[in-house]
Amino acid sequence: MRSLTAIAIAIFLSTPALGQVPSAGDPPADDPRIEAAKQHHDKGVEFFEAGDYESALTEFKATYDLSKRQDVLFNMAVATDKLGRYSESAGYLERYLTLEPGAKDAKELLAKVKTKMAASSAATASAAPAPTRRTASKPPAGASVLVALGASLLIADIGTAAAGYSLSSRLESQPLDLWTYLDAEAQGQRLNQASAALLAIGLSASLAGVTWHLVAYGRQHRTP
Incomplete structure (x- = not known):
């Protein structure tokens, strides 16, 4: 060359x-x-x-x-x-x-x-980063624990409510002496209080767990 x-x-x-002629x-x-x-x-x-x-x-x-x-x-x-x-x-x-x-x-x-x-x-194409695949991440462990705890408390609330209903039916159907009646009534109040507490805590835990799941899911799908 x-x-x-x-x-x-x-x-x-x-x-x-x-012999060369200049170009125009x-x-x-x-x-x-x-x-x-x-x-x-x-x-x-x-x-x-x-x-x-x-x-x-x-x-x-x-x-x-x-x-x-x-x-x-x-x-x-x-x-x-x-x-x-x-x-x-x-x-x-x-x-x-x-x-x-x-x-x-x-x-x-x-x-x-x-x-x-x-x-x-060809080198540029081979060096280009492969598109990232979005992999489904596991839900947060804490959120799952809250949901499970809330469900357990709600089940316990159903059992407590059932016990209170059974006690109330017994008070209405059987003649009782004064001391037995007063003791049964106090037991019924404790069951009612426990049922209300279990219901409130169970609902709060379940709601918190579900909210946590939704927030984590939203962050996962916003991340490129």
Whole structure:
């Protein structure tokens, strides 16, 4: 493949080579832009040989803006290839081959650049993080304990209420002496109080457990 220095010599002869007819877009040989373009190109070659491909590309772009010579597109393609900007490099080469369809070195470089583009795309795709799958988390243990405790207390309340009802039925159906009656009545009051307490605590525990479950479920589904 030809070197950038060789291209510089070929591009910036002040007069066309023997038998070569200047294209309509070329600036005249005495145009001051020719000398400015040559200076930019020389700087670009120096930067390129020093490994500063970004600065080299800047100079080559300035060269092309001044000269509109298609060979500079090849230099720009080489610089962007070195920078790893393969899509941009391929674009310059395709523009160049439109003007110079027989340029073998440009075709070879374009094939290499496209291979690098495909490899880079494959590497990017493989490195992309896989979409996270939302896994159903277990409900909070404390919430489950509260629900279970509330259910147990409510069951106990049913048993207490049943005992109170049985005692009340016995008081109504059997004749009792005064002391037995008073003792049974006190026992009935204790059963009523215990039933009310069990009902209140059981409902509170169950409600707290269910609320805890719902809050935890909502947080789980809001988390990305």
